[in-house]
Amino acid sequence: MSTTTLPPEQLKIVIVGHVDHGKSTLVGRLFYDTGSLPDGKLEKIKASCEKRGMPFEWAFMMDGLQSERDQNITIDTAQIWFHTKKRQYCIIDAPGHKEFLKNMVTGAANAQAALLLIDAHEGVQEQSRRHGFLLSLLGVRQVAVLVNKMDLVKYSDKTFKSIEDEYRAFLAPLGITPRLFIPIAAREGENVANRSKNMPWYNGPTVLEALDQFEVAKPDANLPLRFGVQDVYRFDHRRILGGRVEAGTIKVGDKILFSPRNKISTVKSIERWNAPQHDSASAGESIGITLTEQIYVERGQLGSHEHEPPIETDVFSAKLFWLGRQNLEVGRKVKLKLTSEEVECHIQSIDKLIDSSTLAEIDPKTRPHIARNEVAEITVRTKSPIAFDNYDRIVPTGRFVLVDGRQVCGGGVISKGEYPDRRDVLSGVKSQNIFWSEGKVTRNSRERRNRHKGAIVWLTGLSGAGKSTIATDLERELFAMGLHTYILDGDNIRHGLSANLGFAPEDRQENIRRVGEVAKLMMDAGVLVVTAFISPYRDDRRLARSLVNENDFIEVYVNAPLEVCEQRDTKGLYKKARAGEIKNFTGVNAPYEPPEKPDVVVHTDKQSIAESVAHIIDFLKIEHIDLDAAH
Amino acid sequence: MDHLDKLEQQSIYILREAFNKIERLAMLWSVGKDSQTILWLARKAFFGHVPFPCVFMETSYDMPELIVLRDQLAKEWNLNLIVARNDEALAQGMNHKLGRVTCCSALLKENLKKIVDKHNFGGLIVGVRRDEDPTRAKERYFSPRDKNMEWNVEDQPPELWDQFNTDMAGGTHLRVHPLLHWTEMNIWEYAEREKVPNVHLYFAKNGIRFRSLGCVPCTFSIESQADNYEKIKEELRNTKKSERSVRAQDQESEDAFEKLRRDGYM
Numbered sequence: 001m002s003t004t005t006l007p008p009e010q011l012k013i014v015i016v017g018h019v020d021h022g023k024s025t026l027v028g029r030l031f032y033d034t035g036s037l038p039d040g041k042l043e044k045i046k047a048s049c050e051k052r053g054m055p056f057e058w059a060f061m062m063d064g065l066q067s068e069r070d071q072n073i074t075i076d077t078a079q080i081w082f083h084t085k086k087r088q089y090c091i092i093d094a095p096g097h098k099e100f101l102k103n104m105v106t107g108a109a110n111a112q113a114a115l116l117l118i119d120a121h122e123g124v125q126e127q128s129r130r131h132g133f134l135l136s137l138l139g140v141r142q143v144a145v146l147v148n149k150m151d152l153v154k155y156s157d158k159t160f161k162s163i164e165d166e167y168r169a170f171l172a173p174l175g176i177t178p179r180l181f182i183p184i185a186a187r188e189g190e191n192v193a194n195r196s197k198n199m200p201w202y203n204g205p206t207v208l209e210a211l212d213q214f215e216v217a218k219p220d221a222n223l224p225l226r227f228g229v230q231d232v233y234r235f236d237h238r239r240i241l242g243g244r245v246e247a248g249t250i251k252v253g254d255k256i257l258f259s260p261r262n263k264i265s266t267v268k269s270i271e272r273w274n275a276p277q278h279d280s281a282s283a284g285e286s287i288g289i290t291l292t293e294q295i296y297v298e299r300g301q302l303g304s305h306e307h308e309p310p311i312e313t314d315v316f317s318a319k320l321f322w323l324g325r326q327n328l329e330v331g332r333k334v335k336l337k338l339t340s341e342e343v344e345c346h347i348q349s350i351d352k353l354i355d356s357s358t359l360a361e362i363d364p365k366t367r368p369h370i371a372r373n374e375v376a377e378i379t380v381r382t383k384s385p386i387a388f389d390n391y392d393r394i395v396p397t398g399r400f401v402l403v404d405g406r407q408v409c410g411g412g413v414i415s416k417g418e419y420p421d422r423r424d425v426l427s428g429v430k431s432q433n434i435f436w437s438e439g440k441v442t443r444n445s446r447e448r449r450n451r452h453k454g455a456i457v458w459l460t461g462l463s464g465a466g467k468s469t470i471a472t473d474l475e476r477e478l479f480a481m482g483l484h485t486y487i488l489d490g491d492n493i494r495h496g497l498s499a500n501l502g503f504a505p506e507d508r509q510e511n512i513r514r515v516g517e518v519a520k521l522m523m524d525a526g527v528l529v530v531t532a533f534i535s536p537y538r539d540d541r542r543l544a545r546s547l548v549n550e551n552d553f554i555e556v557y558v559n560a561p562l563e564v565c566e567q568r569d570t571k572g573l574y575k576k577a578r579a580g581e582i583k584n585f586t587g588v589n590a591p592y593e594p595p596e597k598p599d600v601v602v603h604t605d606k607q608s609i610a611e612s613v614a615h616i617i618d619f620l621k622i623e624h625i626d627l628d629a630a631h
Numbered sequence: 632m633d634h635l636d637k638l639e640q641q642s643i644y645i646l647r648e649a650f651n652k653i654e655r656l657a658m659l660w661s662v663g664k665d666s667q668t669i670l671w672l673a674r675k676a677f678f679g680h681v682p683f684p685c686v687f688m689e690t691s692y693d694m695p696e697l698i699v700l701r702d703q704l705a706k707e708w709n710l711n712l713i714v715a716r717n718d719e720a721l722a723q724g725m726n727h728k729l730g731r732v733t734c735c736s737a738l739l740k741e742n743l744k745k746i747v748d749k750h751n752f753g754g755l756i757v758g759v760r761r762d763e764d765p766t767r768a769k770e771r772y773f774s775p776r777d778k779n780m781e782w783n784v785e786d787q788p789p790e791l792w793d794q795f796n797t798d799m800a801g802g803t804h805l806r807v808h809p810l811l812h813w814t815e816m817n818i819w820e821y822a823e824r825e826k827v828p829n830v831h832l833y834f835a836k837n838g839i840r841f842r843s844l845g846c847v848p849c850t851f852s853i854e855s856q857a858d859n860y861e862k863i864k865e866e867l868r869n870t871k872k873s874e875r876s877v878r879a880q881d882q883e884s885e886d887a888f889e890k891l892r893r894d895g896y897m
Contacts, residue, residue, distance in 0.1 A: 009634065010634055037871070041873070081762055081814055090812075102788070102789040103787070103789070105789050105791060106771070106787075106789045106790050106791055109791035109792055110791070138791075230644070230647045230648065230651060231647055231650065231651045233677065233678065235677060235678060235679075235680045235682065236678075236680075238678075240678060242647055242676070242677075244640070244644055271678055272675070273674055273675045273677075273678045273679050274674070274675065274679075274825065275675070282632075284632055284637065284640055285632070285636075285640055286640045286641075286643040286644045286647070286676070288678060299651060323789055337794045396792075399792055400794075401791065401792065401794040403796075403798065405798075406796070406798035406799065406800060407788040407789075407796055407798075408788055408789050408790065408791070408794060408796055409789075411789075411791055411792065
């Protein structure tokens with residue numbers, strides 16, 4: 001079709017139905033009738049058919065794979081484009097074989113409308129029903145049913161009507177009302193683009209006209225805000241939360257609640273690259289945001305406005321379709337993915353089990369598992385609470401997939417229902433006694449109640465390298481994450497516990513020994529201890545490390561060149577040392593022995609304080625703190 | 632959001648998922664119009680940075696203009712460029728006269744396998760689009776490849792609601808296709824809007840231009856007067872020739888391209 005301006009609007013449609021009911025043929029015909037076939041394609045198809053000794057087959061146009069041409073079936077979903085005067089269409093051709101249902105789901109899940117084919121000669125078949133049912137689960141509401149191969153039933157309006165009645169009766173209980181039924185003969189192109197002369201009794205639209213009546217769904221900018229955090233970037237001085245606005249609108253200055261961690265901060269800026277500056281972003285936009293107050297946010301958090309938070313719970317009901325080869329049994333652990341959230345879960349109960357072809361119910365008491373290609377109403381329990389919405393309210397945050405082994409094996413939509421808000425329970429204050437253990441209270445029992453391990457984060461480095469600043473910010477971040485944490489530094493040790501010590505090597509050694517012992521006690525009490533001392537001697541640090549288990553001691557080298565530290569000279573100490581007013585000053589008239597194998601190194605001459613802190617937290621996250629992640 | 636915004640935002644989402652989920656991620660960078668688009672989208676996704684290596688598969692039959700632009704951008708955009716070349720095959724005199732598909736297998740496919748093994752890449756970003764070819768039409772955004780890089784097209788995992796299959800077994804790698812949903816027309820509309828740098832070979836000179844770029848001996852130019860974006864778009868609106876019809880290796884047999892792709896070709 002040679003139009004001078006291409007309509008920019010695009011609609012994705014999926015073509016589904018039972019095997020051999022003519023899906024790929026219809027696509028071939030749509031292309032031919034709209035003049036969208038590339039040059040030479042018709043000849044290629046003809047040659048392919050002749051080689052196999054068969055009559056001309058439109059389906060070869062879409063069925064690109066050799067094995068499909070040989071077997072004359074569609075194996076996987078494929079997409080191609082054509083356009084009418086109104087807009088461009090992306091056609092998703094989905095296979096009709098039962099074995100390839102996962103491919104049909106893949107195709108249909110991406111579509112905004114569907115054409116469902118039923119062979120007039122064979123009538124409603126297993127996959128006609130199953131596909132109709134799945135379309136409703138996948139949220140494809142715009143459906144036109146095409147009764148194909150009308151030529152084989154002598155263009156009988158009676159046959160057409162009886163198929164329509166039968167199928168409408170099947171779909172009604174699912175709440176699906178097909179937009180329209182169209183009698184067609186795809187191979188001959190009747191009622192596809194051109195009206196059929198053989199069915200004067202039909203006055204409705206042709207397939208092309210029906211397509212143009214479908215509407216393009218628009219992401220809703222007026223729904224409550226849902227911002228899914230995909231990642232945290234620190235490519236430069238900025239700490240950017242990258243993510244997509246799944247619903248609603250986010251603006252600079254908005255106070256944002258991040259669930260399920262329940263941290264609040266304010267949007268400082270909305271970041272884009274090489275795009276016009278806007279201080280807001282709406283549903284569908286992949287953006288970045290920076291925050292005014294640095295709080296601990298990571299992938300999997302869902303941002304909302306405070307007054308319109310998502311539901312937060314670890315138990316909910318859902319409708320699930322299962323495509324896995326292995327059955328899904330009650331109680332078996334699988335991974336749940338919802339927007340960027342990921343959590344382990346299991347099916348707590350199967351409340352209703354449905355044969356998706358007949359809609360007949362199977363008694364879940366006799367069959368406590370969901371088999372491949374079945375649909376079920378289930379109660380899901382997640383290992384830790386997740387944030388979501390009811391599917392009816394906000395689509396992108398109301399649906400999830402289940403990953404079994406390494407593959408996506410099923411999809412579900414969260415049913416209507418009210419769930420208890422568990423925010424109070426989660427704040428940790430009213431902790432349930434589930435971690436209580438009999439007898440002596442051990443370090444382990446303290447850690448389980450705290451939900452994180454105790455450890456010593458030992459900062460070492462020259463005076464002025466930034467140890468105290470980092471320690472202070474690190475403590476604040478850890479505290480904001482809900483961790484038990486405490487700083488030991490010159491301010492609270494040198495003036496008290498070690499007030500009787502000077503700076504000679506032996507005094508330094510004794511000071512470090514005391515700090516090590518205090519840190520060990522606090523760690524035993526379940527605290528994540530941060531120490532900020534120059535601790536210039538390797539042997540002294542080794543001594544402190546030897547007091548605890550190897551894994552409990554994290555040596556952080558706060559590395560800045562002496563010149564930089566001396567230039568900073570925040571306390572004026574270097575100047576005094578150079579003037580000979582201070583003796584034994586590390587770096588000037590006393591040695592500093594850098595760590596040989598520190599666990600973490602931060603370069604404060606190149607990294608900002610925030611970056612350094614984030615770097616340490618990244619290490620702690622991987623190695624240490626989170627008990628949930630560790631088990 | 633207009634239709635280009637939608638395409639762009641979806642691709643950014645995919646790139647960010649790949650970067651977050653895949654260890655040792657790299658992109659295949661041919662410097663052709665599609666991989667130029669991806670590079671641009673990566674800079675959008677990562678706020679001006681390209682946080683993974685860009686692998687260029689050098690065959691020695693490359694279009695010189697691509698090499699010039701490659702080196703210029705690698706410097707300007709601070710890219711981590713990795714040039715991969717199957718010197719062994721070249722030393723044995725591999726060229727298209729030994730069979731175009733044979734040559735592609737050796738200099739691209741085998742070469743790719745070597746570089747993936749060498750760097751142990753967990754994922755490769757590739758600029759294929761569904762509208763290019765029926766085999767590419769069946770692709771997923773995240774598509775697993777086994778140890779031998781083979782694509783099990785008959786049994787691909789489902790992919791829905793932007794939840795991608797990112798968990799991999801050891802020894803396998805993922806192909807990531809952020810442009811799968813784009814068309815050739817979209818690429819040019821976007822290049823025009825964003826001013827994505829592209830080699831001049833795409834723009835007509837003396838009555839010919841290139842529509843798709845490969846190695847010098849196996850890529851044909853087309854007769855064309857389209858020397859600017861507007862004319863290229865107009866040409867695409869009216870053409871009935873497929874994009875890959877100018878790539879000689881595809882024409883060797885009915886399923887030449889499919890076989891290449893199953894074995895690990897892009």
